[in-house]
């Protein structure tokens with residue numbers, strides 16, 4: 001039995017069709033949807049257009065890439081007798097096939113039928129209760145990045161350990177520290193369980209009452225219950241990859257699962273508004289991933305656990321697996337138009353991790 005290499009895959013897949021589509025067109029103009037400025041004459045170059053032919057059926061997937069940027073899950077909110085805010089979440093693991101690039105279907109394992117799973121959002125000090133039911137066909141867990149007891153850690157052999165199909169458990173802890181975190185399955189083999197799609201964002205907003213001066217103002221801007229936060233354009237981007245032929249290498253890369261999603265539908269942004277990206281890397285099989293912004297620079301808060309940037313004025317940030325952080329930038333005074341962002345591992349970009357911000361006039 002021959003195993004397809006990544007190059008064979010490219011030749012035979014929808015992504016491979018890009019090159020073919022490019023070669024059949026003698027000249028090509030710049031368009032918003034195609035995204036790339038192309039050298040014009042097909043006589044000298046027959047370079048393909050970046051992107052994929054066709055459209056993903058987002059409705060069948062059950063989620064729309066533009067919606068995934070902002071669909072925070074604040075949980076069912078109540079107050080405990082001691083005044084502490086309680087947020088209760090319900091997460092069900094299920095098997096589900098997802099279309100990750102037109103015509104390419106991936107047999108995913110999901111939290112709540114989507115990849116990434118629900119974007120859990122809370123405030124530092126909140127009580128978090130996650131009701132987890134495994135309705136999938138393999139044992140799973142939820143392991144949260146954050147501070148909690150060993151028995152709430154969601155790893156095999158500790159606490160309730162691995163949750164078998166049909167079983168359920170509850171993970172409960174106080175949210176800390178504030179930052180841009182994640183959760184993922186920790187069943188063995190770990191890389192397969194994560195790579196199949198069992199991961200999501202876990203965002204803990206800072207509590208402004210704990211800080212003073214300028215740090216308090218920053219905390220307000222980061223806390224979803226404050227009006228200052230409503231003035232910021234916040235976006236969640238989870239960098240992921242898909243090994244579609246199970247050879248231990250990714251064939252498709254994306255932010256938020258669907259390859260080229262934000263190239264096909266650029267993200268509308270406005271000048272005069274702070275742009276904030278919660279960026280998380282869950283890519284398996286490649287040691288690092290990265291985010292590169294064109295024509296502009298950003299400040300970066302590694303892990304989101306500080307109120308001052310940990311890096312200033314950079315246009316590229318790399319993250320190892322499970323590393324994450326917050327990017328902030330604005331396009332004040334820029335000409336309207338499409339501004340590109342992508343992994344600066346250019347191979348990843350060409351295999352799907354490519355997008356545009358559309359700066360409105």
Ligand SMILES: [Cu+2]
Pocket residue numbers: 138139140141185186187193194198
């Ligand atoms: Cu699992």
